[in-house]
Amino acid sequence: MMPFEYRRADNAESAVALVSGSPQAAFLAGGTNMVDRMKLGVDSPGLLVDVSRLGMDAVEVLRDGRVRIGTNVRNADLAANMHIRRRYPVLAQALLSGASGQLRNLATTGGNLLQRTRCVYFQNPTTPCNKREPGTGCSAVDGYTRYHAILGASEHCVATHPSDMAVALAALDAAVVVLGSAGDRILPVSDFHRLPGDEPDKDTVLAHGELVTAVELPPAMPxxxxxxxxxxxxxxxxxxxxxxxxxxxxxxxxxxxxxxxxxxxxxxxxxxxxxxxxxxxxxxxxxxxxxxxxxxxxxxxxxxxxxxxxxxxxxxxxxxxxxxxxxxxxPAPEPAAEGTDHPEGPEGPAEAGWEEMGS
CATH class of the missing domain: 3.30.390.50 (CO dehydrogenase flavoprotein, C-terminal domain)
Structure with a gap:
């Protein structure tokens, strides 16, 4: 077992100070991704700062029509919120299609955004991975790539981001509220995550020690x-x-x-x-x-x-x-005549039944 220190923060500012002051520190909320990585030996933080009891767990409808979602709102609670279900069904549907019910009961809004972009090679410490150990190479490039990227990849990493919630937030043009040692800043969610380029170990634009405190949704499209x-x-x-x-x-x-x-x-x-x-x-x-x-x-x-x-x-x-x-x-396209190509593209084993899959 790898030893680590655990601290429970008293407020968001002290949490930021604790993590900013230690290069080996990390935030802990629901832990559904962090704990997995620690068990696999992928991550070994020296200090975990627990932010799960700091509040920031409400869904607020603001006067101007925006919605503010606290970083500690659980995925299950957000998906069940009646305002989200009625006004932002894309977000509720995405949340319900992610992981299992047990994980949604633990996973938080901020933690979901910050889960690592990863693939099977990242999860296996015995294989080279530029995301896990920069400069060691990308095992996926010449390996198993069924789940990997077709857009925006680089020679250094071809992994895909796992979050369903973040995809919905991108379509909603959401903003991420971040607290750092210099104070608050707000980032468009589309600019929050990074493409791999030549630094695939960096998933987001956050500086070390910055804490996501909320996500804000603009007024909903119909x-x-x-x-x-x-x-x-x-x-x-x-x-x-x-x-x-x-x-x-x-x-x-x-x-x-x-x-x-x-x-x-x-x-x-x-x-x-x-x-x-x-x-x-x-x-x-x-x-x-x-x-x-x-x-x-x-x-x-x-x-x-x-x-x-x-x-x-x-x-x-x-x-x-x-x-x-x-x-x-x-209207849907006309069915293809027997013996001709499928009207929406080839339908082999990988594509068969695509329209019925998922939520």
Whole structure:
């Protein structure tokens, strides 16, 4: 057993001071990711500072329509909150598709955002991993890559971010409130996580000792949804996930126009991937199957699949178009004639049943 010191902070400021003052210190909240890493020998912090009893555990609806979610709000409680379920269904759906009920009862909002981007090689201390030990190499590049990135990866790391909640927050254009030794700052959630570049060991832009204290949601768009495609019905990371929030100009029109929207993808990159190219194609455009596919193709034009995950390209396209159809009421494509290609791309073993998988 590796010894470590445990301290329970009295307030957020003292927690920040304790962690900032020790390079080997880390925050502990629900512990659902940190404790796993310690058990595996991946992490060995010298000091754990417990912030789970500092309050910051409320969901507040502010006067201007924003919602402030404390860092210690449990994932299960946030998913069950009636205001979140009614106004931000994409977030409730994402939370309920993540992990198991037992883990959601422990996992916190801040901890979910800060869980490590990882893959099976990161979890195995006997294999080289630039994320775990910078400069040792990336075992996944020439290894098993079914779950790995097709967008934004580098030669140093091809792992994908595991959070469902963070993908929904990216589609909601949320902001992360952070406390450091110099005071508070607010970061757009899309800028909070990093792509690997040549420093894959850094998952976020936080400085050592900075503490997430809250997440803020802007006023909700009228329609939103989350869909997760995975290998089994529960307790599995996404192969691909899609979060969309949008507003239509004329809900009653036969073919409404998309006034505004935000799209985020999970399971495809080192961070929740904001689909800006797809958004640009669809903003102000009629809600049609053709436009949905054109938007997906624009986003996936620079995808670089690896040896085992080429299926993620059609799977992402299909899942995105399905969510957009669901939210806009656009008609589904005509079934393909017998003996012809599937209308939404090839459907082999990896893709079969994609539309029924997930929540």
């Amino acid at each position: 329609r939103s949804a989350y869909r997760k495609v995975r290998d089994r019905a529960s307790y599995a990371f996404a192969l691909v996930s899609v979060a969309v929030a949008l507003e239509l100009e004329d809900d009653d029109a036969a073919t409404p126009v998309i006034r505004d929207l935000r799209i985020a993808l999970g399971g495809v990159a080192h961070k929740p991937w904001r689909a800006l190219q797809a958004e640009a194609v669809l903003r102000g455009a009629p809600a049609t199957q053709e436009n949905f596919r054109a938007a997906a193709d624009a986003e996936l034009a620079f995808a670089e699949p690896l040896s085992d995950n080429g299926f993620k390209v059609p799977m992402t396209r299909n899942t995105l178009t399905a969510v957009l159809r669901e939210l806009t009421g656009a």
